[in-house]
Amino acid sequence: MKSRPLFWTALFLIMGITLGYFININIYILIVLLVFFITCGTFCWLKNYEKYSRVVIVITVILTGLFLVEFEEAKYNSKWSIADWNGNGEKVVLGEVVLDLAALEGNKIYLKPLYVNGHRVKYGLIQLDQRYIKEDLVNGDIVRVYLVLQTPYRQTNPGSFSxxxxxxxxxxxSKGYVTGPVSKTYFKKHPVKKIIISLKRQLIKNIDSNLISPYNEVIKALTLGEKSNLPREWDRWFSQAGANHLLAISGLHVGFIVIMLLTIVKIFKLPTGWQNFFITLFLVIYIIMTGFRSSVFRAGILSLVFLWAPYFNREADFFNTLGLAAILNLVINPLSLFMVGFQLTYLVLIFIILWSGILKKYLGNIVAxxxxxxxxSSPIISYYFNIITPIGIxxxxxxxxxAGLVVSMSMIGLILGLVHPVFSLVIFRLFVYYLLRLLGTGMKFMALLPFDIEVPQPPLFILLAIYSVLIYLPFLLKTRYIPYNIKRQKMKLKWAGVLVTCLIVMMVLMGIFPSQLEIIFFDVGQGDAIIINLPDGHHIMVDGGGWLTKSSTRADKVLLPYLRDRGIKKIDIVFITHFDADHALGVLTILKNREVGLLCIPEVDKNSTLCQKILAVAFKKDIPVHIVKKGDYFKSGSVFLKIFNSGTKGSLYSRNDNSIVLKLSYGKFDLLLTGDAGKKVEYNLMRSGQLLKSEVLKLAHHGSEDSSSSLFLKKVLPEDVIISVGPNKYGHPSPSVLNRVQNIRARVWRTDKQGAIVINTNGREYEIKSFLQQN
Incomplete structure (x- = not known):
């Protein structure tokens, strides 16, 4: 700690922030503790108690990290927080418009609220969508606006986004939805930010006027961090080719820019101090212009320290400077520690410093x-994005x-364009355009190579263990010359080998040992989607939910992320209970993106448009299709599935009443899945003499009045009932149905209120929890 105090301070600050994120401590207790240890530290320093001073400093830094996180939580929960006004109808908000410099071309702008319904507000921003605001707003406008405020949606399903x-x-x-006109009342001046916003808009205009789409959007992403309009295919090519980092402004881009600036200032033969001044000014403007991104901020601090250190006859230490950048980053926003951008920018740089020298012995400099x-980057990317791309090397x-050539040429074009537009025109159209075409063609080709590997999300403790080993190994592999050190090194290498072996064995055993039967009822709004993970490692899906937006399904945003997160690449059986869009549409997404062993559909309604689309995809991918009939029986290990209802060809029943009804049995545990079947089907099931008694019942048709009769509920006699439902205009679930469930004293679980519902059973006992309860 003595040799690199800032680096160690950053580590202990990170430790404190991490503790504060996962455990709650009263902020007033933290303030008292901080005052106490600062007083102790001052006393130890005055008395020259060096040994005790270090311990007190470490504790103080950790407590500071805890305090920073708890202060953010305290702001959210404060009576002066905008979060206190979320929900409960329309509000009149007086606030200041704040533009996001990281995404100036994006649809989102922010409002810093000052008053809500006449009450003072101090903490939190409101996110607005400017596509629904007619007025032209600029940064610093004080506006009076009518808003419906809502809490941003939480993660309600495993593997989904929060x-x-x-x-x-x-x-x-808060998220704000404008319900009336926006009136400007005042303007608050931010002269520096105004100049930088104006400059960035001018640069964007310059790019748009000299390059055609999509190349203008790619250059805006590469140089200014504006990715809002980046074509999806370019994003996909870079991601699959393992070079997605090039599209996100990072330390690499800052490095390109610094090299370009050093070359330019040396041409003019300016004194070193003036050279450094101009580069510093440029980097500060660039950091602000790109929205204070962690990667740009970190690279900027490192560049400035290494730039100015020789001028003051000092030697810059890499790890100490890195610690300084991290401390400043975290003091500005302690929660940035839990953003993937922050984690990647620091980890990748540390690994380049630790590992490139070792790898250089066996590989070339660039490959190393x-x-x-x-x-x-691979462990953290696999944790967040479930993918590894070795082709990236x-x-x-x-x-x-x-990319360095593209960025450098583009920046020169943008700078000279401020002098005269003709310079930009020449550079962009004669050089940058053709370089971009070459870059795009190369990425498209590399993306076609099948080297991206989809992986399940590793447990957090495994991830931490992997990084611990990978950071520790370079110190062990360092060349030693003293025999005693060599002996110690070999011993440490053996222990490192044992640790790596244990990690591999643990990961393998986690995949081999049979788990319990797990059934997940996903929160897919007004629809059904169920995934059943069998103890023998097979997977069954019942329905796939419906639309989320005009261009995406619930399966895109809920089911596929879950399957990637769990590393599930094959669904052995997919059941479609009936072809209503809120049940069957998401199955299309699954068929296109996952291997499916068998598709089971009901007897009727095979001529519907949605059914024909699903069957066309199944035919194209050689997926067997089975038309289920009443009495069909499926078995996998100790799990049994029996079809109780599947509709009848020529039936006068509605589409809902022709739903597949199936019962899952595993030991002493039974689950009855009823699709959207109505009271007619329930009556026929009771009359048929089927053994309906089940521990858990999925209420039919989202709790509609047309289903779940009192007689049927008494016949099934479930201990728990699950209602898969979302916001709707039909009044689901019906109050009378909820009363009938209450009469049989069953517990009610609702996906709209509790998120995904998860059942785990060993065939004897079962446990049922909501995802929100678990998280």
């Missing part, structure tokens, strides 16, 4: 750096120099 957590880390506590970056050999 908008609430994402926005909370950015200081956004690319390999070290891949080694540092080869891609980056040629892509990094080419």
């Amino acid at each position: 908008q609430y957590k994402y926005l909370f880390k950015k200081g956004v506590f 750096v690319s390999g070290a970056a891949l080694l540092g 080869l891609t980056n050999i040629w892509a990094i120099p080419l």
Whole structure:
């Protein structure tokens, strides 16, 4: 700690922030503890108690990290927080417009509320969609607006995205929906930000006027961090080729820019101090212009320290400077520690420093750096995005120099364009355009190579263990010359080998040992989607949910992320209970993106448009299709599925009443799945003498009045009932149905209120929890 105090301070600050994120401590207790240890530290320093001083400093830094996180939580829960006004109808908000410099071309703008319904508000931003605002708003406008405020949506399904957590880390506590005109009342001046916004808009205009789409959007992403309009195919090519980092403004881009600036200032033969001043000014403007991204901020701090250190006859230490950047980053926003951008920018740089020298002995310089970056980024990318792209090593050999040339030429074009537009025109149309075409063609080719590997999300403790080993190994592999050190080194290498072996064995055993039967009822709004994970490792899906937006299904945003997260690449059986869109549409997404062993559909309604689309995909992918009939029987290990109802050809029943009804049995546990079947089907099931008694019942038709009769509920006599439902205009679930369930004293679980419902059973006892309860 003595040799690199800032680096160690950053580590202990990170430790404190991490503790604060996972455990709650009263902020007033933390303040008292901080005052106490600061007083103790001052006393130890005055008395020269060096040994005790270090311990007190470490504790104080950890407590500071805890305090920073708890302060963010305290702001959210404060009576002056905008979060306190979420829900409960329309509000009149007086606030200041804040533009997002990281995404100036995006649809989102922010409102810093000052008053809500006449009450003072101090904490939190409101996110607005400017596509629904007629007025032209600029940064600093004080506006009076009518809004419906809502809490950003939380993660309600395993593997899905939490908008609430994402926005909370950015200081956004509410989403606002404009319900009336926006009136400007005042303008608050921010002269520096105004100049930088104006400059960025001018640069964007320059790019748009000199390059055609999509090349203008790619350059805006590469140089200014504007990815809002980046074509999806370019994003996909870079991602699959293992070079997605090139599209996100990072330390690499700052490195290109610094090299370009050093070359330019040396041409003018300015004194060193003036050279450094101009580069510093440029980097500060660039950091602000790109929205204070962690990667740009980190690279900017490192560049400035290494730039100015020789001027003051000092030697810059890499790890100490890295610690300084991290401390500043975290003091500005402690929650940025839990953003993937922050984690990647620091981890990748550390791995390049630790591993490139070792790998260089066996590989070339460029390959060694690319390999070290891949080694540092792969675990964290697999954790967040469920993918590893080894092809990235080869891609980056040629892509990094080419991207560097593109960025450098573009920045020169943008700078000279401020002098006269003709300079930009020449550089962009004669050089940048053709370089971009070459870059795009290369990425498209590399993306076609089948080297991207989809992986399940590793447990957090495994991830931490992997990074611990990978960071520790370079110190063990360092060349030693003293015999005693060599002996110790060999012993440490043996222990490292044992640890790696244990990690591999643990990961293998986690995949081999049979688990319990797991049944997940996903929160897919007004629809049904169920995945059943069998103890023998097979997987069954019943329905796939419906539309989410005009262009995406619930399966895109809920089921596929879950399957990737769990590493499930094959669904052995997919059941479609009936062909209503809220049940069957998402199955299309699954058929297109996953291997399916067998598709089971009901007897009737095979001529519907949706059914024909599903069957066409099944035919194209050679997926066997089975038309189920009443009495069909499926078995996998100790799990049995029996079809109680599947509709009858020529039946006068409605589509809902022709739903597949099936019963799952595993030991003493039974689950009855009823699709959208109505009271007619329930009556026929009771009359047929089927053994309906089940521990858990999925209420038919989202709790509709047309289903779940009192007689049927008494016949099934479930201990728990599950209602898969979302916001709807039909009044589901019906109050009378809820009363009937209450009469049989069954517990009610609702996906709209509790998120995904998860059942685990060993065939004797079962446990049922909501995802929100678990998280």
